[in-house]
Amino acid sequence: MRRFFCAAFFLAALPAQADPPSLTLPQGAAISAARSQAATSYGLPIGPWRNDTMARSGLEGARSDTAWRLRGNQQTTLQILAPLRDQIAAAGYILMYQCETDACGGFDFRYALDLIPEPEMHVDLGDFRYLAAQNGNDWIALTVSRSSESGFVHLTTMTAEDTTPATPGNDLAAPQPSPEPESPAADLAKALDGTGRVALDDLVFASGASKLAEGDFASLSALADYLATRPEARIALVGHTDNSGALATNVALSKERAAAVRKRLIEKLGVPAGQLSAEGAGWLSPRTSNLTPEGRDKNRRVEAVLASTPR
Missing domain, CATH: 3.30.1330.60 (OmpA-like domain)
Structure with missing residues (x-):
C-alpha cells in the first residue's frame, strides 16, 4: 500500500493548496498530474445531474487537484473507492453525496466535473463513481474510474477561507475590529x-x-x-x-x-x-x-x- 503523504510532500512544492487528509492508495498508484490555486471559486457538485442542472456547493478558497493512475489494476471502481471513502470518514469528513455512473447523471454529470483532463485522468463514461464530503471548511470531491488496464483516482480538495491577500499597506494584513453586521x-x-x-x-x-x-x-x-x-x-x-x-x-x-x-x-x-x-x-x-x-x-x-x- 502507498501512503498519501508521499503525494502530499510532492504537492507541498506547489503554492497555497488545500490541505488534504492522509489517504492510503493501492499499491502501484502514481501521481499522473497535480495542480493548485491559492484562491479560486468552485461549484462543487453535491447532487446528480437532472433536467439540465445539478446541486452545487459554491466555495471560495484554496484548491488542489491530484490525479493518480493505478497501472495493472484489476479492482472494480467500488473496490478502489470503498477504502478511500472509509479513510475520508475516519478523518472526520461527513459524506454529502455519492453516486455511480447513471445514478450520477452519466455523460452530463461527468462533463460538469472540473477534472484534470485526459490522459492523466481517464473517466470511462460507463464506469465511474463520485463522492463529496465536508469537514468544517474543508471539502473533498473524489472521482474514481478505470480502463481495461489501469485504475484512475482524482481528488479535489477545497478549503474555504478569506480570499483577500494580507500584504504590507493592506489594512486587512492585521486583524481589525469589524462593525456589527x-x-x-x-x-x-x-x-x-x-x-x-x-x-x-x-x-x-x-x-x-x-x-x-x-x-x-x-x-x-x-x-x-x-x-x-x-x-x-x-x-x-x-x-x-x-x-x-x-x-x-x-x-x-x-x-x-x-x-x-x-x-x-x-x-x-x-x-x-x-x-x-x-x-x-x-x-x-x-x-x-x-x-x-x-x-x-x-x-x-x-x-x-x-x-x-x-x-
Whole structure:
C-alpha cells in the first residue's frame, strides 16, 4: 500500500493548496498530474445531474487537484473507492453525496466535473463513481474510474477561507475590529428599497426539481418581516435558471420554483397571498456568464422584486 503523504510532500512544492487528509492508495498508484490555486471559486457538485442542472456547493478558497493512475489494476471502481471513502470518514469528513455512473447523471454529470483532463485522468463514461464530503471548511470531491488496464483516482480538495491577500499597506494584513453586521432583515430591506430587487441566495431546491428543501431560510424570514411592516407592498417572486436546455422548459421550472417559495411564505410564515406573485424568467436574465460552473450556479436563483412601492 502507498501512503498519501508521499503525494502530499510532492504537492507541498506547489503554492497555497488545500490541505488534504492522509489517504492510503493501492499499491502501484502514481501521481499522473497535480495542480493548485491559492484562491479560486468552485461549484462543487453535491447532487446528480437532472433536467439540465445539478446541486452545487459554491466555495471560495484554496484548491488542489491530484490525479493518480493505478497501472495493472484489476479492482472494480467500488473496490478502489470503498477504502478511500472509509479513510475520508475516519478523518472526520461527513459524506454529502455519492453516486455511480447513471445514478450520477452519466455523460452530463461527468462533463460538469472540473477534472484534470485526459490522459492523466481517464473517466470511462460507463464506469465511474463520485463522492463529496465536508469537514468544517474543508471539502473533498473524489472521482474514481478505470480502463481495461489501469485504475484512475482524482481528488479535489477545497478549503474555504478569506480570499483577500494580507500584504504590507493592506489594512486587512492585521486583524481589525469589524462593525456589527446588519441583520438579514435589514440587508433585505435595504436592497429592496434601494434597488427594488434582491436574490434569495440561501434557498435550496432538489436538483433539477421545483421542491424547496425543508428548514428555515433567513431570506424568507426577512422577506416576511419586510412585508409585515409594509402591508401595501407587493412582491413578485421571479425564478431564474442557467442557459442549459430549452427556454420553455427553463421558464416552467423557474416559475415552479418561484411558486414553491410563494407557497412557503404563505403557509409557513403567514404572508398574505395578495402580497405575492410567482413568475419565471428561465435563462433570459443572467447576472453573470454561463460559461463556467460557478457562473451557472449564481444564475440559478429566485429573486424578490418589488412590484409596487409602499406609500
